[in-house]
Amino acid sequence: MEHVEAVVIGGGQSGLAAAHALVRAGLKPVVLEASDRTVGSWPCYYDSLTLFSPARFSALPGMPFGGDPDRYPHRDEVVAYLTAYAARLQADICTGRRVIAVGADGCGFTVELEGGGRLWSRAVVAASxxxxxxxxxxxPGLETFAGQVLHAADYRGPAPFAGQRVVVVGAGNSAVQIAAELARESRxxxxxxxxxxxxxQHLLGRDLHFWLTRTGLDAAPLGRLLKAPPAPPVLDDGRYxxxxxxxxxxxRPMFTRLTDDRVTWADGTTERLDALILATGYRPxxxxxxGLDDTLDPAGHPHQRGGASPTHPGLEFVGLEWQRSLSSNTLRGVGRDAARASRRLAAHLARA
Incomplete structure (x- = not known):
């Protein structure tokens, strides 16, 4: 079993930000990424996706986006950016290494890999x-609905739904973007x-993220104060x-039931439905x-305080939604939380 100084699980934006922060703290992290690329989920998002924040506010620590800082980068630009960011990191990045279990072992953790192999470390960052x-x-009725059902994670573009009757469920940015795009091809x-x-999107001639940054609200530690964080509004330049x-x-108000190939609306009317797209978010x-005792609640959410595990010293989380602030799981905000986690882990290791 190989002993390493720090393990980062996940090689997307959160894992790369964590690795960068650990290196700056004087540590030597090993990044374990299940896929063959260090770009996280970005290639899997729908084709038309663009960031909601300008390039100048969307970079990870240590490397700005190139080009016009006021543009809104496309999905593929983010993929290229993360690829270049990983290439510059002074960290051991291992792709094709899926972590299947983390266990407590004395004063540290064992990290088991799919296909065999184990690492041991006193510092683990969960950034998957x-x-x-x-x-x-x-x-109601979803399990028996005969039409097509897919999550926004599986949606790529409107062409397959041309001429169909489609309902998108959700009220967030992705739901509104996808529904507006589909409406050009389908009902x-x-x-x-x-x-x-x-x-x-713009206030007094500036993008909203300028004001969030200038006022400090973007980085404000709100996560611990909110038992039920509010759903963020849809950022809009007027189009949506x-x-x-x-x-x-x-x-429309939420439907009351799905039956066979039909949907029943709140007013009692029913109609045939071809496809249902769930833009209903994600969970950690x-x-x-x-298998790590007292780490997750029954719903699979981690017990954490500002990213630190309260039950397992040396275990940190990076990239959780509302981990500390409203931008904790974004390109623009994950670096702040990664820096805090790395400082805690450096102090933890120094106490050895």
Missing amino acids: GSFGRPHRPDL TSLATRAPVKFAR RAALTAGAPDR HLPYLA
Whole structure:
């Protein structure tokens, strides 16, 4: 069993930010990435995806986005950026190494790999994100619905749905973006439990993220104060509000039931439905921690305080939604949490 100074599980944006911070703290991390690329889930997002924050506010620590800092980078630009970022890291990055279990072993942790192999370390960072665990709500009749059902994680573009009747479930940025895109090719409705909330993309001639950064709200430690963090509003430059106002897509209160190939709406009307797309978010994907006592709650969410495990010193989390702030699981914010985690781990190792 190989002994290493620090293990980072996940080679996407969170894992790369964690590795960068650990190196700056004087440690030698080993990054374990299950796939063959250090780009996280970005290649799997829908084709038209662009960031909601400008390039100048969307970089990881130590390497700005190239090009126009006020543009909104496309999905493929993010993939290229993360690839270049990983190439510059002074860390041991191992792709094709899936972690299947982390266990407590004396004053450290054993990290078991798929296909054999074990590492031992006193410092572990869980940075595997949430894309591997899309949330599928328990909707009435969903299990017997005969139409196509897919999560936003599996959606790529509108072409396969041309001419169909489609309902998108969700009220967030992705739900509204996908529904508006589909409405150009199909008859699409957006089903939500409450009216969609919008936030203006630009205020006083500046992108909203300029003001979030200038006021400090973007980095404010709100995660521990909010038992139920609010759903973020849809960032809009006017296009999406106008699309919903024009009924393309139309927004409807949540349906009451799915039966066979039909949907029943809150007003009692029913109609045939071809496809249902669930833009209902994700949950932390941490199956490898299931055997580590008192680490996850029954729903699979980690027990953590600002990213630190309260029960297992030396175990840190990076990239959780609302871990500390509203930007904790974003390109622009994950670096702050990674830096805090690395400082705690450096102090932990120094106490050996």
